[in-house]
Each structure stands twice: as structure tokens, then as C-alpha cells.
Amino acid sequence: MHRYRSHTCGALREGDIGDTIRLSGWCHRIRDHGGVLFIDLRDHYGLTQVVADPDSPAFKLAEKLRAEWVVRVDGKVRRRPEGTVNPDLPTGQVEVYAAEIEVLGPAAELPMPVFGEQDYPEEIRLKYRFLDLRREKLHSNIMLRGRVIDSIRARMKAAGFFEFQTPILTASSPEGARDFLVPSRLHPGKFYALPQAPQQFKQLIMVAGFDRYFQIAPCFRDEDARADRSPGEFYQLDLEMSFATQDDVFNAVEPVIRGVFEEFGKGKAVTPKFPMIPYAEAIAKYGTDKPDLRNPLVMQDVSEAFRGGGFKIFARILEEPSAHVWAIPAPGGGSRAFCDRMNSWAQGEGQPGLGYIMFGEGTEPGSARESLVKAFGKVGLDVDYEGEAKRVSGRGPLANNIGHERTEIIRKQLNLRAGDAVFFVAGKPKDFYKFAGAARTKVGEELNLIDKDRFEFCWIVDFPMFEWNEEEKKIDFSHNPFSMPNYPVEDFLALDSNDKDTLLSIMAIQYDIVCNGIELSSGAIRNHRPEVMKKAFAIAGYPEQVLKEKFGGMLHAFELGAPPHGGIAPGIDRIVMLLAGEENLREVVLFPMNQRAEDLLMGAPSEVTAKQLRELSIRVDLPKK
């Protein structure tokens, strides 16, 4: 017999009845009936009920056991008496009659129970992460994560990708997020940086001729946390392909992502073919470059219905040429209570309010209401007109102000019916689109329009290469300076750096994958032509000297025979989060840090000794409080 166990706690079945066996595990739950005592013994594999009664020599010790003690139990497998079978347990047909119990690891009183589903404060959960990880939900999330990564690896290898390791100690890069720095002992005053992503390495791997790279890559960024963004470190499925177009990348990645979501998505529908949505269209329809397509609402431009109309606030805004009015439909939202709720929500978001029109069924001929409408309609108490099937009237102050013809134009354009509402945002789209997107999400949530049982994917494409930095009055890179502009090389090289309009219209061959409103990844066909790179940096106001200093290694590599290449890097943590149905990354990471980037279990970050600092030629100069 093995020192600790002959079976795991999830193994015993009817076929084992009569056998003498040995189990080890945690005392999950103990039910002491005085004369008979039950212990649910738990390990990684499952739960087995152990029974002790006064006839057993193990009984005295069994009475002393407490939750989460680790014990070894020897005993005989027996059939549970009639009526006491537990169909919820795979081992529920049998139980182990304890003959001998050995305590392998006693436990003091627990700061949080392992048993049960009750929520606990993050601080305690993180400090006692090993206890939290014993709990069923977190334990299975972590196992899911492992299986997802296995599946991704297998799919990537089957698609002809090869896995590489890249350095963890590397050079600080000037673009993007704040770096984590590691001081060098051998080079006083100099620092390594942890990679924000293996971006330059994977491009160099392509230059080195390896053709198809992937890695489950750790990435380090010293930025503030969010629910869907771990502070400090996270993992990406990082991949890169040589001689690849955007379509090639999509065709390589989409089946991997779709396959993983179909495999682990518990039957939820997965988008069969990811639609491609241009960045500008995503902003216009959804108010964000990461739209949740489970939300069916699509915004529309209704500027013309307000231009020169009776609603003076909007009419005046529209006198500015770049101003627009966007409409957010709210099917089923045509009640005063709902529109008021949305209005106060908007005020909570720092907006002056949220204009709306409600649509109600028209009045019946001869009704008291109709006579009121007849009497007061012209002075704007109500507006009434013929709908397609029913008489539908637009209601609320806006409808009254713009009159029924304009109201009807909006209603027809958005295909709204009685009982619906529509909300409006006005101004310069670049100032209000985020709020409009938030309003679209809010309406979708409030009206229960979001189908939670789907994974809705899309590609966002055609990102602008540059954007206007109003503060510094200059052109900036919009997203990634390493993306290839979607522009003929000769024409790009000939661009006038002062031709703002042309420059801002240039797209980069860059793309995102979005699922259910979460950005899973960002990628691009890279700019592998040194002269194009120099030109792009010059447009963004960086002299060639800066480019050489910061990206000299890669620039040099591109001067010695670089293949066209591109890739993408889906976030592993976010994929697992979606598959596990969790709202927070910490639920799918083994040992996460808290929102202030502290590891409460290991006590990181921590002070170090004076000797360590001396070796590194570092003197600490704390900020004054």
C-alpha cells in the first residue's frame, strides 16, 4: 500500500465496494451526529464521504478533526445504505468506513472557509490565496486556464507555428507603457527593462528567417489596473508570420480563437465568421473601437433632422461644420421613467443631460385625448401623425420643439415603433463618441437587450496611422509606430509633413480582435522598410537620431534583408476570463497582485537591504509626504 493513498478522492465507485483502500485529503466538511460522524474528504480530484462510528478505532480521532485538516484515512469501501445515496457526487454511491486515521497536516482556525460559495473581501482572498485556490470555483478556473493554454499550443503547432523563448531582461523601450526597470550591478547607473511584449524580438525572429513564431509570452507593464487589466504582468498568445498579409494573419488566428471558444465555451454560440469593421464605422455605429456586438443597438447620424430645426440647442451646435447629432435607439424604452433614469445617469457621467423622444401609440379617433391633441397640437403639447400600422406619436420636449415631420424622419430612419425611445448626443463626434458608446451600452443593459449566451467576435480594421495632438499642435502616432501604413511606399515617402489632412487620412495595416466588448488583442502588418519607418517617425516629429537610438537594433536588422511580416497577440488572461464567465482577471490568475500592484501573499514589493542597494549603486530618495 502506498504511504498516502491507493485512490484519489474522486475515484471510488460501486466496483470498489468491499476493497480496503487508503485516501489522503482535506477535511472539507464534517457532520458530527454524535453516534455517527461524516467527513467529506477532498482532494484535487473530488470528494469522498468517510464514515466513522463508535465501533471504529478511528472514531476518537475523527471527533477531533476540523475543517481543512489534511489526513490519511484507511478503510473499507461500502455501499451507502438505501436512501442515503448522493446523486450530486460521482462517488455518491459509496462511502469509506474509517478504520484508521492519521493527521498529516492540522489546520488552525481559518481566516476564510474553503467550503461554501460566500464572497470574501479581496484583501483576505489575496493574502490567503492558497485557501481561495482550494475553493471549487477558483480551482476549476485555474484548471480551465491550463487546458485552454494546452489547446492553444496544440492548435498553433498544428498550424505550423513554432514556440520560441525570448529574453525577460531586455532594454527599455520609449514607446507605450511605463517599463518595469531592473538595475544592473555590472553597469552602475544602467537598467534592464522587463519586456512590455516581445515585440522587437519576434520581429527579429522573422528577420532571422524562422517564418512562424508563437509564444505564451509574459508581458510586463507598469500601468494602473482595471478589472480586465492586471497590474504589472499578464500573458499573451504572441505570434508573428513572415510573408504575410492581413488576410493571412486573420486566417491563421481566427480558427485558433474560434476553436478554443467552441471547445471551452460550454455550448455558447461563437461567431462563425468574424466580421471586419473599419475603425471609423465602429466609432460611428457603436461609439467605441471595442464594440459589444451582443448589444443589437446601432447608432445613426440624424444631424439633418435637427439642422435649422426648432430645437435651438442642437440647431446652434450644428452651425459648427464638424458637429453632428447622433441617435441611440432604445426599443422598448419609451417610458417617462426609463428616459428620466437615462437622463440622470447621463448627468452622473458629467453630461448636461440626455435628450430623448419617446414614441407612444396614437390616440383613438373621438377619444378625449384626441380632442386635446386637436386643441393643443399646434402649440406643441403633443405631436400626432400616421404610423405604418398604428398611429404613433413622438412625445417629450424635443419632439414638441422640432415638430412632427422631423420627428417622423428620425423615427423612420431608426425604424422605431410605439413604446420605443431614442436618445441624442450632439457636438463634435471626437468629443462625445465615448459617452455615446457608454449610453448605447447603458440602454442595452437597462433594456435587457444583451444576449449573454453568445461570444460575438469581430475584427476592427483600418486604424488611422496618425492622429492630431491638440495640446502639442503636432501629429502623433495613433497606435503603433511599427505598423505599415496602408499606402504605396513611393507615395508615402513623398508625403508633405505639413499636409495634415492627407496625413490624418492614412490608415495603418493594423487590427484588433474584439469579443463581447473586450479587446482581446491588437496586431499589425509591420513596417519593415527602414526608409518608410524613418519617414513615419519624421512625420510624428522624431528625428532619425531618436529612431536610431531607441530602435537601432531593429532598424539595422531591417537594413540587412527583412521579410514583410506581421502578427498579433491575443491576451490569454482575457480569453480565459471570458471562457470562465468571470468579470475580473484575478479570478483566472493563480497569484494575482491587488489593484495597487501588491502581492499580499509574498509581500511584494518589499524593501531591500542596504547591501543590495550598494551593490547596485542605488540610493533611495523617497518622495516627501
Add this chain to the structure above:
RNA sequence: GGGGGCGUAGCUCAGUUGGUUAGAGCGCUGCCCUGUCACGGCAGAGGCCGCGGGUUCGAGUCCCGUCGCUCCCGCCA
């Protein structure tokens, strides 16, 4: 860096217009209980009401400050 929410027993929470001795469930300790699987019953321990200041005859409750947790904005190629 900024904003919102929260902070009462080990944990989850209740606590009335400010008013005697601050409660419940889970957990813990002891006793009882031979078929439970969220076992049940009885008894008990456990509280600087985050911290500091203020208003008041009186503060868990109202005000100011501060700290902590959390969510969001900024930030995140």
C-alpha cells in the same frame, strides 16, 4: 493624479428622525444527537462601529479630515 461606492464580531450583513446594555447568519468553544451531505438542538466566547477631529446633554448614525478596499477616468504602442 482625479471621481464614485464601501468600511459595524474571524467572515457576510442589519442597525429607524441622533437616545438605555450594538444585533442576525456563518465560523469558533463546550454539551447533546447513529444516516448526514448547507445535518439538527442547547449554551457560550467574540466589538476602539477603520482612524483622528468637530457638532451635540448624548454620535455606529450628522459634519470635516485621513487611511484602507473596490470600480471607473487619466494611463495602457
